[in-house]
Amino acid sequence: MKNIQLHNSISLWERFLDWNPQLFREIKGKLKTRNVVIAAAISTLVQFVVVISLLGELPAPETKNGYFQSIQSGRYGFGSGYGDRWTYTKDMFDNWVINWQLLWLDLFIALSIISIFALLIVGTYMLVADTVKEESRGTLNFIRLTPQSAGSILLGKILGVPILLYVAMLLFLPLHFTAGLGARIPLTLILSFYGVIVASCAFFYSLALLWSLMNFGSSFKPWLASGAMGLFLFSLTTALFHHPRLISNTLWDWLLLFNPSIVLSYLIDATYLPQHQVDFLPVGNLGELVFYGQAWWTKASWGIGFVLFNLSLWIYWCWSVLKRRFHNPQHTLIGKSQSYWITGWIVAIALGFTLQNTSSYRLTDNFILLQFCLGIFGLGLIAALSPHRQALHDWARYRHQTSREGNVLWKELVFGENSPSTVAVAINLAIAIAYITPSILLHLDRDRHYTLLGFILGAGSIILCAIAAQLILTMKTRKRSALSIITVASMLIIPPLCLGIADIYPQNLPQAWLFSFIPTIATKYATTSAVLLTMLGQWLGVAVIGFQMTRKLQQAGASETKMLLDRTNSLND
Amino acid sequence: MTQELAIATYGLTKRFEGHMAVNDIDLRIKQGEVYGLIGPNGAGKTTLIRMLAAAEEPTKGEIYLNGDRLLRDDSNPLLKKRIGYLPDDFPLYDDLTVWDYLDYFARLYHLPQPARHRRLLEVLELVQLESKRKSIISTLSRGMKQRLSLARTIIHEPILLLLDEPVSGLDPLARQQFRQIIKILQEAGMTILISSHVLSDLAELCTSVGIMELGFLVESASLKELYRRLSRQQIILSTLGKMEVLQQKLSQNSCVETWETIPQSNSLKVNFTGGETNRAELLRSLILADIPLTEFHYSQEDLETIFLKLGHQQTS
Numbered sequence: 022m023k024n025i026q027l028h029n030s031i032s033l034w035e036r037f038l039d040w041n042p043q044l045f046r047e048i049k050g051k052l053k054t055r056n057v058v059i060a061a062a063i064s065t066l067v068q069f070v071v072v073i074s075l076l077g078e079l080p081a082p083e084t085k086n087g088y089f090q091s092i093q094s095g096r097y098g099f100g101s102g103y104g105d106r107w108t109y110t111k112d113m114f115d116n117w118v119i120n121w122q123l124l125w126l127d128l129f130i131a132l133s134i135i136s137i138f139a140l141l142i143v144g145t146y147m148l149v150a151d152t153v154k155e156e157s158r159g160t161l162n163f164i165r166l167t168p169q170s171a172g173s174i175l176l177g178k179i180l181g182v183p184i185l186l187y188v189a190m191l192l193f194l195p196l197h198f199t200a201g202l203g204a205r206i207p208l209t210l211i212l213s214f215y216g217v218i219v220a221s222c223a224f225f226y227s228l229a230l231l232w233s234l235m236n237f238g239s240s241f242k243p244w245l246a247s248g249a250m251g252l253f254l255f256s257l258t259t260a261l262f263h264h265p266r267l268i269s270n271t272l273w274d275w276l277l278l279f280n281p282s283i284v285l286s287y288l289i290d291a292t293y294l295p296q297h298q299v300d301f302l303p304v305g306n307l308g309e310l311v312f313y314g315q316a317w318w319t320k321a322s323w324g325i326g327f328v329l330f331n332l333s334l335w336i337y338w339c340w341s342v343l344k345r346r347f348h349n350p351q352h353t354l355i356g357k358s359q360s361y362w363i364t365g366w367i368v369a370i371a372l373g374f375t376l377q378n379t380s381s382y383r384l385t386d387n388f389i390l391l392q393f394c395l396g397i398f399g400l401g402l403i404a405a406l407s408p409h410r411q412a413l414h415d416w417a418r419y420r421h422q423t424s425r426e427g428n429v430l431w432k433e434l435v436f437g438e439n440s441p442s443t444v445a446v447a448i449n450l451a452i453a454i455a456y457i458t459p460s461i462l463l464h465l466d467r468d469r470h471y472t473l474l475g476f477i478l479g480a481g482s483i484i485l486c487a488i489a490a491q492l493i494l495t496m497k498t499r500k501r502s503a504l505s506i507i508t509v510a511s512m513l514i515i516p517p518l519c520l521g522i523a524d525i526y527p528q529n530l531p532q533a534w535l536f537s538f539i540p541t542i543a544t545k546y547a548t549t550s551a552v553l554l555t556m557l558g559q560w561l562g563v564a565v566i567g568f569q570m571t572r573k574l575q576q577a578g579a580s581e582t583k584m585l586l587d588r589t590n591s592l593n594d
Numbered sequence: 595m596t597q598e599l600a601i602a603t604y605g606l607t608k609r610f611e612g613h614m615a616v617n618d619i620d621l622r623i624k625q626g627e628v629y630g631l632i633g634p635n636g637a638g639k640t641t642l643i644r645m646l647a648a649a650e651e652p653t654k655g656e657i658y659l660n661g662d663r664l665l666r667d668d669s670n671p672l673l674k675k676r677i678g679y680l681p682d683d684f685p686l687y688d689d690l691t692v693w694d695y696l697d698y699f700a701r702l703y704h705l706p707q708p709a710r711h712r713r714l715l716e717v718l719e720l721v722q723l724e725s726k727r728k729s730i731i732s733t734l735s736r737g738m739k740q741r742l743s744l745a746r747t748i749i750h751e752p753i754l755l756l757l758d759e760p761v762s763g764l765d766p767l768a769r770q771q772f773r774q775i776i777k778i779l780q781e782a783g784m785t786i787l788i789s790s791h792v793l794s795d796l797a798e799l800c801t802s803v804g805i806m807e808l809g810f811l812v813e814s815a816s817l818k819e820l821y822r823r824l825s826r827q828q829i830i831l832s833t834l835g836k837m838e839v840l841q842q843k844l845s846q847n848s849c850v851e852t853w854e855t856i857p858q859s860n861s862l863k864v865n866f867t868g869g870e871t872n873r874a875e876l877l878r879s880l881i882l883a884d885i886p887l888t889e890f891h892y893s894q895e896d897l898e899t900i901f902l903k904l905g906h907q908q909t910s
Contacts, residue, residue: 035707042701049698050689159685162649163746166679167702168671348667351651415609419654497611 042169043177051184064189068196071131075124080109080117097124125203126292126299130285132197133214136190137281138254140222144183145229146247151182152233153242156350171347172340179226206288213325214284220332221281225250227339234346235354237502258282264302268309270377271387272394275370278331283307287321312373331370338363351412354405357436357445364449367398368456376460385468388461389541392472392479395453396538399483400509402449403490406442409502410495416440417578441570443563446487450480468545474552475541481559482538486512488566495573513538599658600625600754600785601646606655608641608809615641617809618655623787623802625660625753628780630796630817631789632901633806639789640682642806643758646787647679659754675703678752682759684743688732692723692742695731696749703750713749720775721745737768744775748784755779757788761795773799797897805901813904817897824903825895829873831880832861832889843883847876861889 038045080093093109094100097120100108110118155161164174201211232246257280260267268274277283283302290304308319318324342355355363371394375387408416416439421428434444454476461473486509493505517537520530527534527543534543535555544552601623608616616638623629631639644650646657648666657664662673687695696717700710718724721741726734734742740760747755757776761769769792776799780786790796796803803820805813813820833840837860844850849868856863866873877890895903 039701039707042698045701046687046690046694046698049694050687159681159683160687163685163699164702166648166674166677167699168674168704169702170671349651411609411611414611415653418609419607422654 041173041177041180043164043174044181045177047177047181047184051181052188056185057188060185060189061192064192067135068132068193071128071135072196075127075131078124079119096127097121120298122204122292123294123298125200126206126289126294129197129200129204129206130289130301132193132200133285134258134282136193136197137218137221137258138251139186140183140190140218141225141254142247142251143186144222145225145250146243147183147186148178148226148229149233149246150243152178152230153239156233157239165348171344175227175230175340175343175347178230179223183226201288204292204294207291210288210291210321213321214281214288217281217284217325217328217332220329220336221279224279224332224336224339227336227343231339231343231346231354234343234350236350254280254282261285261302262300264306267302268306270309270311270383272371272374272390274310274377275374277310278328281328284325284328287324291321311377313376334366338366352438353408353412353442356438357406357440357442360402360406360445360449361452364398364402364452365456368395368453371395372457372460376464381464381466381468384464385472388457388465388472389475389539391457392476392541393539395450395476396479396483396513399446399450399480400486400513402446403442403483403487403509406445407487407491407494407505408439408442410497412439413441413491413495413574414577417574420578441491441574443484443488443491443567447480447484450483454480471544471547472541474544475539478535478540478544478552478555478559479538481556481563482513482536482540485559485562485566488563488570492566492570492573495570495577598625599623600627600660601787602658602661603646604656604658606642606645606657607653608638608645608650609653614809616645616652619809619811621804621811621814623785625785626780626783627802628776628786628788628800630800630803631787631806632791632793632796632803632897637806638809639806640758643679643756643787643789644681647677647756648674649679649681675750676753677756678747678750678754679756680743680747680758680760682762684739686731686739686742688730691728691730692718692734693727695742696745699746700749705750713751717745717749720748720778722771737764737771740764740768740772741775744772748779753784755784755786755788757786759789759791761790761792769795793897793901803897805904820897820900821894824900827866827868828893828895829864829866829876830856830861830889830891830893831864831887832859834860834886834888837862839883840880840885843880843885847879849876866892 038048078095078097080095080098094102094106095109096107098107098109099118099120100110102108107120112118152161155164198211202208229246233242253276257277261280261282267277286302286304286307289299289301292299296303304319304321304324307324308316310316310318312327317327338359341359345352345356345359346354371391375391376384378384378387416433416437420433420437420440431444433440435448457476458473461469461476465472489512490505490509493508494501496504498504517534520526520533520537525533528546531543531545531547532551532555534540535547535552536558537543540555547555599622601621603619603621606616606619606621607614619642621642631642633639641650645652646659646664648664651666659673659676662670664670664673687698690698693714696714697710700714705713715724718727721744723738723741723745726738731739731742740763744757744760747757760776761772764772773795776786776788780799786799788796788799797817800817802814802816804811815823831840831844837855840862841853844853844862844864849866849872851865851867853862853864855861866876868876873892880887880890
C-alpha cells in the first residue's frame, strides 16, 4: 500500500515536471538539499527573530518575592497610556491581561512586509541575474530555437528561478496564516491578500524579465533593477506607516496601487482594533482616493478588485511585449501597434487619477503633473520605438522587397517594423491629447486654453526630441544610443536650467519657457501669438531634421550599384 | 521543386552595417546529403548557418526547409523540431549533470516518456558518454563537452543537422570519433550541413560541397562533379627499363596529357584525363609492350588543392 502511494506521488511529481521543461531545469539546477536547508534555516531564523522581538513587548515575569521593579507598560497592555506604551494590568486570577489580537496582528503585518520585500527585491534580483547570465553566455539562444513558446519558457523562469525564495516564503505561511486568524482577520481577506501578493510578483517579475531582455549593459542590470525595486517599496511602505497626506489626490496615487502592502489597510480595518494602536494607513484615508470621481477604495472588495485589475492589466501588456521580445531581441522593444494600445490604457488610467479634485486651481496643477508624466512617457516611447542604424538602413534598402504593408509608406511608418519612430510617437501623443482634451475643456474654467496649449506644445517638443534621437541613431558610431540620450536630455534640461540660473521666470519671459519640457507653466503668461510662433518654430525644427533624416535614409537605401555609379560620376567630375 | 529539397533559400541576404555578410544566396541541398561548406574566415559561413537555424534574422530572402517557410518566431514549432543546430561555441549549463542536461532538452522538444528515457540512452551511447551520465558538466573535457553538445543537437531526432565548425579545437582522436558519429547519423538518413576548415574531414564525409567567399556562394556542386571538373588525375609510373621506351609508349595514348620525370628515380608523373577503362587500357598496352613496370599508382588532386587552385585562400 505504501509502495503504491509512493509510486503515485512520484508519477505526480514527474507529471508536474513534464508540464514545463524550463521549470524542470530550474528545479534540477537549484533545488538541491544543501540549498533547501539553507533557505529553510534563514526562513526559520527570521520568523524566530520577529516573534522574539514582539514577545519582548510583553510584561517581564515576576521576581521570586512577587515584587515589581516598577509599573510595567508596553504595546500590548490594556491600562492607561498613549502611543505605543500602555500599562499592563492583571485580572482577578492575577494573570496579565494582554492584547493578544494586536500582537497577532503585528506579527501578521511584520511577516507580510518582510515577505513582500523579500519576494519582490530578492526575486527581481534572481530573475534578472539569471536571465542576463543566460543571454550573455548564449544558452538562451538554444532555448529560443526549441519549439517551446516564449510564454512557457518565461513562466518556467518565473516559477523556477526564485524557487528557493518560494521555499523560504512557504515556510512563512503557517505562522503567517495563524497570525492572521489570531488577529481575527476574515479568511477571505487573508486569501485575497495572498492573491494580491501573487499578482504583484507576477507583474514585477514580468517587468524584471523585460528589463533583462533589453539590449544594454549586463553586469549592473540585476543591481539596478533590485535597487530600484527596493527604493520603490521602501518609500511607499514607509509612507503607509506615516500616513498623513499619503493620498495626494494627484496622479502619484496610482503608484500606491502597485504596492501590495496597501491592501493590508482592509485587513487591519476588519480586525476592529483602534486605529491609533495599529498606526497604519486607515481605510478612511484610502477612501479619499478617487478614480474618475468615484471613491472605489472605501470598500475592501472594490478596492482589492481594482488593485488586482490594475496589476492584471499591466501583466497582460508586459507579457504581450515579452512574447514579442523573446524571439526578436534585435527588434525595437515594443511594436508600433502595441504602443497605441499601451498609450491608450496608460492615459485612460492616468486621467482617472488626475480628475480627483473639484477645485479648478488644484485640478490645473494635476493637469500640469499629467503633462509632465506624459512627457516622461513620451521619452520612454522614443526609446522603446526607435530602431537603430542597422535596422533603419535595412528598412530603407529593402523595404520595397520585404514590406508586409504592401509597400505603402504611411502604413509602414504607422504600423511597420524597423521604420522610423517619429510618426508613431506623434500618433501616440495625439491619442493621449485627444483623450485628455474633453476633460480639460469640461473641468477647467479660466485655465483651460493655456493648459491645452501646454499639452500641444509639450507634445511638439517630444516629437522634436523623437526625430532628433532617431537621426542620431542613424549615425555611424558605436555610442549612438548614449549620444541620443545625451542630446534629448540636453534639449530638455539645459534650457530650463539656463533660464533658472539667469533668474528668468515664466512670469518675466514666458516665451523662453515655452520651449521647456513643461510649457504649461508658461502658456498662462504668454500671448497667443507667442505660443503660435513657438509651435511654428517646433514644426520648422521637425521639418528641418526630418528633411535631413530623409536624405540620410535615401542614401542608405540606395543600391550598391547606384552608390558605385555616384562615386564614379563624382570622380569623373 | 522545393518539396524534394531539405534546404532551399531564395535571395538570402544578411547585411551588417554596409558589409554584406551573406549576399543573395540561393542554396539548394537535397534530402539525405552531407553538404560541406568551406571558405576563408569571414566568408559568411557562420552567418548563413545561423540564419538556416533561425538563430539570426535575414535582412532579406526566404528559407524553406522541406518545403516549409522558416520564420523566426514561435509560429512554427513543428519546423523547429526538424532542425538540430550545433554552433562553433557550445555554451552549456555547468550546474546540471549530463543526464539532466539532455533530459531538459528532450523535454523542450516535447519527447514523451518512455521514449525520452530510451532516446537519452541511445544518444549517450552514440556519443560515448554513458559512463559520464551522472557527472556534472563542468567536470567534462572539451572533447566530451563537444560530444555532449552534439548529443543535445540530435536528441529530438532532427532531419536536418547544421554543424558549424564541429571539430575545431579537438585532438585527432576526438576528431575521428566525431567523424564516426557523423557517418552514423548520415546512414540514419539525416541531411547534414557542415562547415569546417579541415578539408580532409569534409572530403571524407561530404557528398556535396559549397564554397563561400565574401558572402557569395561561388561554387555549389556534388563532390564527384567537383572532382570531375576540377581535379586532375595523376598516374605515377616506375620502370626498371629505359625511360625513353616508356615515354614513347605514353605519347601514343590519347588520354595522356603531359608528364614529368620525378628526379632521382626511374619514375614519371603522368597527367591523365580518361576514366577507369582508359586507365586499364593504358596499363594493358604498357605490359603488352614488355615494359618492366614496378609501379602503376593512380591518384587524384584533393579538395584542398582544388580549393587553392580556384584562387581561394583557405585558413586552417
